[in-house]
Amino acid sequence: MTATTAAPAEARRPAPTRRRRGRVSSVLLGVAAIAVFLVSVFPVYWMVNTSFQPNGQVRGTELHFWPDNATVENYVDVIFDESRAPFIPALLNSLQITVLTVVIALVFAFLAAIAVSRFRFRTRGMFIVAILIVQMIPAEAMIISVFRLMDGWHLLNSIMGLTAVYVATVLPFTIWTLRGFVNGVPAELEEAAMIDGLSRTQAFWRITFPLLAPGLVATGVFAFIQAWNEFVFALVINPRPEAMTLPVWLRTFLDPNGGINWAQLMAGSTLVAIPVVVFFLFVQHRMTGGLVSGAVKG
Structure with a gap:
């Protein structure tokens, strides 16, 4: 009787482990999707960001990740x-x-x-x-x-x-x-x-x-x-x-x-x-x- 009741309990133990692995896989896939999205979007953002900066600032050595001196003169x-x-x-x-x-x-x-x-x-x-x-x-x-x-x-x-x-x-x-x-x-x-x-x-x-x-x-x-x-x-x-x-x-x-x-x-x-x-x-x-x-x- 003891062996019979212990077997189902042991069979139920891997379920939480599978759920944890599923959550970890979902998190990793989500992180990978975000990374791919950022890598794909960043060149577009940099193009738009550069278009609003003065040309002298663009040709300078300092990077500007935000158009702090935004201008529409380029357009x-x-x-x-x-x-x-x-x-x-x-x-x-x-x-x-x-x-x-x-x-x-x-x-x-x-x-x-x-x-x-x-x-x-x-x-x-x-x-x-x-x-x-x-x-x-x-x-x-x-x-x-x-x-x-x-x-x-x-x-x-x-x-x-x-x-x-x-x-x-x-x-x-x-x-x-x-x-x-x-x-x-x-x-x-x-x-x-x-x-x-x-x-x-x-x-x-x-x-x-x-x-x-x-x-x-x-x-x-x-x-x-x-x-x-x-x-x-x-x-x-x-x-x-x-x-x-x-x-x-x-x-x-x-x-x-x-x-x-x-x-x-x-x-x-x-x-x-x-x-x-x-x-x-x-x-x-x-x-x-x-x-x-x-x-x-x-």
């Missing part, structure tokens, strides 16, 4: 200084090119992803392999051919020329990403809706499309960031001051003689980063919400 000079390429035209060029790129790429990528995932045709496998191969080609390897092509079409230093290049660059990634989202939506949902009396088109728009909306938003965010931050093609195809985008505009702050105004450069970098942050904050709740709302509504 005023960056936006209104006429000695370099203007900021407002570069901002408008980037906005036009990026928005056109995202819209056009999503439309074509969505249609291609539907075709690859929902239909079976002879060259389907070759098409998927071609998408992977195109993504492996570095952009620098195509600069000369793309430049000659745009020059032959008289599209250098134009919105449509750079947009066409960006669409061709972003399209393989968007097709591959959207294909994964389309494959994640069972075709049986459409078939069940068609049994209930809906046509194929109605079943697609009422059932499948609401489920794919978060995927479209997520893919659009990545396409937006890729087009907004692209530098090499923009430098080669749109080098003129009136046609340059913001990444190329930032290059005008670099002085080969070493006299770089780091405070203004950080202010310009902050201005370039703001639209991406605003765009992400605007759509981030749509990226995670409504993943199965279409099935419920259908």
Whole structure:
């Protein structure tokens, strides 16, 4: 009897130990997450902090972790200084090119992803392999051919020329990403809706499309960031001051003689980063919400 009662007691002893180990693991993971967050955020904070300091203070030997002599003159000079390429035209060029790129790429990528995932045709496998191969080609390897092509079409230093290049660059990634989202939506949902009396088109728009909306938003965010931050093609195809985008505009702050105004450069970098942050904050709740709302509504 004593041995029988002692066995369950011994079996219950490891439970507090497992709970303590679980708490320790949670604490360690929390500390690691905070450390990763701080390491990731600190460069952004340092950029914003530097943008509010006078350039003489930035070039000094003393570190200032807080803009104790905060000033907005850097931003005023960056936006209104006429000695370099203007900021407002570069901002408008980037906005036009990026928005056109995202819209056009999503439309074509969505249609291609539907075709690859929902239909079976002879060259389907070759098409998927071609998408992977195109993504492996570095952009620098195509600069000369793309430049000659745009020059032959008289599209250098134009919105449509750079947009066409960006669409061709972003399209393989968007097709591959959207294909994964389309494959994640069972075709049986459409078939069940068609049994209930809906046509194929109605079943697609009422059932499948609401489920794919978060995927479209997520893919659009990545396409937006890729087009907004692209530098090499923009430098080669749109080098003129009136046609340059913001990444190329930032290059005008670099002085080969070493006299770089780091405070203004950080202010310009902050201005370039703001639209991406605003765009992400605007759509981030749509990226995670409504993943199965279409099935419920259908």
